[in-house]
Amino acid sequence: MSHPHPELGAPPPLPKNGVRVVALGGLGEVGRNMTVLEFDGRLLVVDCGVLFPDDHPGVDLILPDFDYLRDRLDDIEAIVLTHGHEDHIGAVPYLLRLKPDIPLIGSTLTLALIEAKLKEHRITPYTMGVKEGGREKLGPFDCEFVAVNHSIPDALAVFVRTPGGTLLITGDFKMDQLPLDGRITDLRAFARLGEEGVDLFLTDSTNAEVPGFTTPEKDITPAIERVFAKAERRIIVACFASHVHRVQQILNAAEAHGRKVAMVGRSMVRNMGIAADLGYLKIPDGILVDAKKLGDLRDDQVVLICTGSQGEPMAALSRMANRDHQIDVGHGDTVLMASSLIPGNENAIYRVINGLMRLGANVVHKGNALVHVSGHASAGELLYCYNIVKPRNVMPIHGEWRHLVANRDLAVATGVPERNVLLAEDGVVVDLVDGQASITGVVPCGYVYVDGSLVGATDETMLKDRRILRDEGFVTIIVVRDSSTGKIVAGPDIRTRGFAEDTDVFDKVVPKIEDALEEARRKGVNDSHQLQQVIRRAVGGFVGGKLRRRPMIIPIVIDA
């Protein structure tokens, strides 16, 4: 991964009145958002999320790199969580494992979601609930919280006042002016803070490339209504397990059409339960039924809300498409995939759509109906923000490089001087001193892989090995030597998996190995490592030449 600032080295010491900002995730990728502020030796962490792998074989999650904090854990005042999405809270358990008493600051729903996640990790955190309009002093960081509208309720932006300067961090946001829950992004607060003076504005870059304005959530309602009006039999809705407002729209439609609703999928049931308990989701009385009891109802009285909108193989919807679920999807059923299509998931999603259609279902998705809108501000909304806030400096966050660049262009277009818009990436150090922000250095910041229960044990070498195994399989060649005489007493014994071979190819290579070993013996080569190399060359030359393949070759010489 080429570094954008190869000329940078370690940053100089932070001046006493300077504010340092380092992203440990979220810049250069969409995921694992984590920003660390520093003032006067104290640290404030904003968000701590995970990234889901796309080409990392066998990896479950990718975390931000906590190395930067490892010797400074006691300097951390708190972790501020802007909202409850996985790419903002998913890595909190791994950070708290290092120091469990770091307080978590967030809104009611956000804290409820992270507490549920931490319970699974057997961690009980210190928390402080905050609301929009609230203000908390966390060491030298005087934090004021502002409501923002997003695709999960109770999301916050945070304005941080320090003696060295002020920062406004949007978190993830959009600006639906008639949102379903009435909770708009508080632009008047942005205006007020802009009047006071925002030295550094950190803004969500996800949709900066998209011209215009993000479609309002309520524009989806007619499409949902049409689905419910036309559906002959069951309605199965797949959406994100955190999308409370989408589920609300489904519940409302179900009630209007006299249908009962069952939720399927552990995370869906859990998150919607939390949202309902806290009042963010209004469930009409008696509308929910147990998924197991659906058989008692007529098909046209049934709605299922389930996971699997991204074609995840183990989730409910995929299993329905593969006829591997108690719900037997068939002709006349309608499947509504009310979610986005995250880049990278296209093939998995289309596999599910094709599978459901083959079973006879009518599938409605964002490719053929307006059934999902983004949770992020487009270029139009971002321009409003830059013009209202009129920040001194801007640091685009939350996006791949192309998104950060597009966001930078918007800021510059509204009049922010180009040198005041910092294009940083993970690990790049931005210092705000006397009202001027600039890039002053870079700290090491890599990918940390979670694999099963192991954190950090998988590295690039391991992934490289796995890619070879995936593409080519392996061949092991075992030779047993008599430890006293050095003579070969068993083998070459050849085992292979994942390696396509003619049945007789190994008959052909055995004599080559024997010849090579005999020649080595004559030359007096005795060291087992060198003999392993002899075997490797004999086999590699053979499979590479004859079969044009490059399996992993593992020669093993055992002394018995």
Place this chain on the structure above:
Amino acid sequence: MSHPHPELGAPPPLPKNGVRVVALGGLGEVGRNMTVLEFDGRLLVVDCGVLFPDDHPGVDLILPDFDYLRDRLDDIEAIVLTHGHEDHIGAVPYLLRLKPDIPLIGSTLTLALIEAKLKEHRITPYTMGVKEGGREKLGPFDCEFVAVNHSIPDALAVFVRTPGGTLLITGDFKMDQLPLDGRITDLRAFARLGEEGVDLFLTDSTNAEVPGFTTPEKDITPAIERVFAKAERRIIVACFASHVHRVQQILNAAEAHGRKVAMVGRSMVRNMGIAADLGYLKIPDGILVDAKKLGDLRDDQVVLICTGSQGEPMAALSRMANRDHQIDVGHGDTVLMASSLIPGNENAIYRVINGLMRLGANVVHKGNALVHVSGHASAGELLYCYNIVKPRNVMPIHGEWRHLVANRDLAVATGVPERNVLLAEDGVVVDLVDGQASITGVVPCGYVYVDGSLVGATDETMLKDRRILRDEGFVTIIVVRDSSTGKIVAGPDIRTRGFAEDTDVFDKVVPKIEDALEEARRKGVNDSHQLQQVIRRAVGGFVGGKLRRRPMIIPIVIDA
């Protein structure tokens, strides 16, 4: 993969006056198109292409399943090739390997492209060149060829007259009314054939889900013009190595702006060379330069046309993004990705876009400019075809299930009775008898994998192994027994790759293996396979329980 017609068995014998149609590829997937017509014991193959893998580890290509033809190779009259794209000609070498003298029928450019490909396989085919308006009798199949417009020149539709009925096969097509080469899809011929009577219409389903009309190729010209007008330094254009018209647009723009052009990438150079030799590509005199000589020119006099538009790691554009190419992309260069984004390739393509932008290039792609249009008819064009041809029966081809269904819906909307529109998949047998087409059975039809130089050696078991290796790696445990006494004389020797482990985890498992083997010995278990199972259980229980991982476990007991 669930079968759409589980009730079907082997088809009955074909009536003497019946025409049988079996797709061996291309239905249910976008790729490996191959349709086999049969009349009176003779076969006509239409197209023979490859499918590129998306979740098939280590597989290079996926072929149609030739099993249906294996005992009937002598019955094949010819292979008609509608156009020169890989998903229509890529599998021809593998079919000709079975019987090299099957004649290939196609247009001039199509034959030139397949001949070049066959040369690499050291096969010299029998060919017969045909043109639009031409007519050839191939056994009982009286074939008339019709010009169609597509994203490669010289594409043909084929009208097949047999005593049992007539079939019109569109091949891949769209209906640009002002195409850059002036060669429109011959709708008047479609009308004439419709008047004569089309018993079965096989139509390209790729864009059947897309409402309206496919954007014309010439609408791209202004966007290309803007790129050339604004570009400060070099212009690098990535597009498909077969897109002659796109390359023509680039050459025209380069000439207008006084720039020289170099082509980079083996397939690009080869295909454009063939197209130029045959007159399909008009190269302005003196405009081409060798890529190695670009250094002699000023940056603003340079255009490169290269491969890699799909983010392919080994192709030129990716390597430029990774600074692994002689062309050093930098600030002020413009990269124009003038191609589609094939589903599944998003992450690879965005990786390349981000990489190029980090190097300072301005990247123009279909996400931010009108620089590519599809090669396939949308719903609007397909409706024209159904209304002009007025076929008796329709068989949607060339698409995933959702595309075939959408195409079916269009045919039915224009008045074709629903029972006359056959939704088939690969292997499903459609018989046309006395003007009525119907599904009569199914023949085995699977995926055939090409892996290096091996065809068909990789199967689902192998892929399953590779997926386990990719996700979890493997552990081999080797134990050497004295063949006379049965005592263990070496091992357990544990080797692992791709498996994330704590450094001491194997120290912990060795005693467990030894204990398990000792207990087996006491119970009198001697058979090496049973001992391998004992080892497998001991290791599997340990890594599954402690590490929550499931590597491939390969226990090996060697008798020395």
